[in-house]
Each structure stands twice: as structure tokens, then as C-alpha cells.
Amino acid sequence: MANHSDDLPQLNISMEEKDKLVAEVIRYVLFKNHQNSGSPIKRDELTQIVTKNYRHRTRPSSTNQGRVSSQQSAADAKSYVLISQLPADVYRKYVEDVNSAHVTGFTFVVISVVLLAGGKIPEENLWHHLKKMGLFENDESHPALGNIKQALETLVQQRYLQKDKISGPEGNILVYELAERALDGPVNERVKEYISQVVKRDVASVVIK
Structure with a gap:
């Protein structure tokens, strides 16, 4: 995530907004995981959380697009599974x-x-x-x-x-x-x-x- 911070100016997202967005996504993931008994959470659902507030924000410049894309292999998944790391x-x-x-x-x-x-x-x-x-x-x-x-x-x-x-x-x-x-x-x-x-x-x- 640290590597993405360089792109925040192009995206016009402040660190405060980023933290708020991360917290919102985490709350949603935890809720859906409980509601659906651990079933996978669709990527589209998480994308909607981001786009509803940042739909009209400027996207990264073309010079940075390739670097950003190469760092998003995890985002290519169609769904996500929440796995506990607790002992x-x-x-x-x-x-x-x-x-x-x-x-x-x-x-x-x-x-x-x-x-x-x-x-x-x-x-x-x-x-x-x-x-x-x-x-x-x-x-x-x-x-x-x-x-x-x-x-x-x-x-x-x-x-x-x-x-x-x-x-x-x-x-x-x-x-x-x-x-x-x-x-x-x-x-x-x-x-x-x-x-x-x-x-x-x-x-x-x-x-x-």
C-alpha cells in the first residue's frame, strides 16, 4: 500500500480520505463475512464502495498507470475470502x-x-x-x-x-x-x-x- 501513496496526488485522495475508505471497506468485509457465513465477497461490491465517492476523481497519469497496474495482481481476483490469522x-x-x-x-x-x-x-x-x-x-x-x-x-x-x-x-x-x-x-x-x-x-x- 505504501507504493500507492505516490499516486494519491493524481487521484486527489488525502491520507485522511484513504484511511476513512480503508475503514469503510473493512467494516463492510467483516459485516458481509458474518452475514453470509464466510462466503466469498465479490470484488464488484468493494469496487462500488470506492467508486461511489471517487467516481469523478482524476485517475493516475499515463506515466504511472503501468506501475500501478503491475502492483494490483490481488485486485484482479473476482472475489475475496476472509481468513482468520488469529492463533x-x-x-x-x-x-x-x-x-x-x-x-x-x-x-x-x-x-x-x-x-x-x-x-x-x-x-x-x-x-x-x-x-x-x-x-x-x-x-x-x-x-x-x-x-x-x-x-x-x-x-x-x-x-x-x-x-x-x-x-x-x-x-x-x-x-x-x-x-x-x-x-x-x-x-x-x-x-x-x-x-x-x-x-x-x-x-x-x-x-x-
């Missing part, structure tokens, strides 16, 4: 909601199954393992999770999982694989640690199909 003990004490423990447990189970399958698993195989734990695809009234299929779809929306359709010997099949949130360093390591505690073995030695 596990701090997160549990101040953020984690005990009333949503069942959702956390379900998330952990699904991520673990996909992780142990090598980071990617066909939909049929995933449901095979979930059924062993009493989680059925056609169950729409689970006492804790409600609609199980929708609960799984929520993990896709929250970017714990990614769902893709691929061509197989018997036609197209759906495949689930770990997405950004599940691949995040602290989350991934924590899941591996919990799995090791459960199976009493290193995760690398445990493989499921």
Missing part, C-alpha cells in the same frame, strides 16, 4: 461460537475425508464415507445440520471445497477438492494435527479412497 487458542476464546460446534465438526469431517483422499474425491466416494457417519445425502431434517446436502454445498460457497464436473469412463462425474480456506496454512496444519491425534499415526501414512 487457535485466541480464536476459540473470542471468536468461536459454541452454538455452531456442530457446523465446525461437520466442516472438519468433510475436509478430513477429502484431505485423506489426496485432496480430491469423487462425489459418490465422499457420500460413501459420510454415510458411515450417519450423514445421508437425502436427509433434509438432520437434528443438528438440517439438510445435509445443503450443508455440504455451504462448504463449497464458503470456499472450503471446490466442486468440479469432469469426464469419466461412464460419463461426467462431480469431484470435490480442497479450496482456499481448507488449504490455508494454519487450517490445513490444524486438521492434519487432529487427524493424527485420532488415528494415532502421521497423516501421510493414512489414505482413503
Whole structure:
């Protein structure tokens, strides 16, 4: 962000305005993250916050445009995922909601199954393992999770999982694989640690199909 400060005169944005804008974006991101249960936030939504107040401001000169553009690779994303950097003990004490423990447990189970399958698993195989734990695809009234299929779809929306359709010997099949949130360093390591505690073995030695 420091490199962008050189362009503030061309943009006619004071440091006070910049700080105010950053605070507004952060408030919006935190609100949307809570409102949508951690689902990705579209870039267009954040762009609107900026453009509504600075639509008529002067843009950077052409001599600076290339340098500014090269520094904005992160802004090329279509959506953003908010990932906590808090230590596990701090997160549990101040953020984690005990009333949503069942959702956390379900998330952990699904991520673990996909992780142990090598980071990617066909939909049929995933449901095979979930059924062993009493989680059925056609169950729409689970006492804790409600609609199980929708609960799984929520993990896709929250970017714990990614769902893709691929061509197989018997036609197209759906495949689930770990997405950004599940691949995040602290989350991934924590899941591996919990799995090791459960199976009493290193995760690398445990493989499921």
C-alpha cells in the first residue's frame, strides 16, 4: 500500500480520505463475512464502495498507470475470502461460537475425508464415507445440520471445497477438492494435527479412497 501513496496526488485522495475508505471497506468485509457465513465477497461490491465517492476523481497519469497496474495482481481476483490469522487458542476464546460446534465438526469431517483422499474425491466416494457417519445425502431434517446436502454445498460457497464436473469412463462425474480456506496454512496444519491425534499415526501414512 505504501507504493500507492505516490499516486494519491493524481487521484486527489488525502491520507485522511484513504484511511476513512480503508475503514469503510473493512467494516463492510467483516459485516458481509458474518452475514453470509464466510462466503466469498465479490470484488464488484468493494469496487462500488470506492467508486461511489471517487467516481469523478482524476485517475493516475499515463506515466504511472503501468506501475500501478503491475502492483494490483490481488485486485484482479473476482472475489475475496476472509481468513482468520488469529492463533487457535485466541480464536476459540473470542471468536468461536459454541452454538455452531456442530457446523465446525461437520466442516472438519468433510475436509478430513477429502484431505485423506489426496485432496480430491469423487462425489459418490465422499457420500460413501459420510454415510458411515450417519450423514445421508437425502436427509433434509438432520437434528443438528438440517439438510445435509445443503450443508455440504455451504462448504463449497464458503470456499472450503471446490466442486468440479469432469469426464469419466461412464460419463461426467462431480469431484470435490480442497479450496482456499481448507488449504490455508494454519487450517490445513490444524486438521492434519487432529487427524493424527485420532488415528494415532502421521497423516501421510493414512489414505482413503
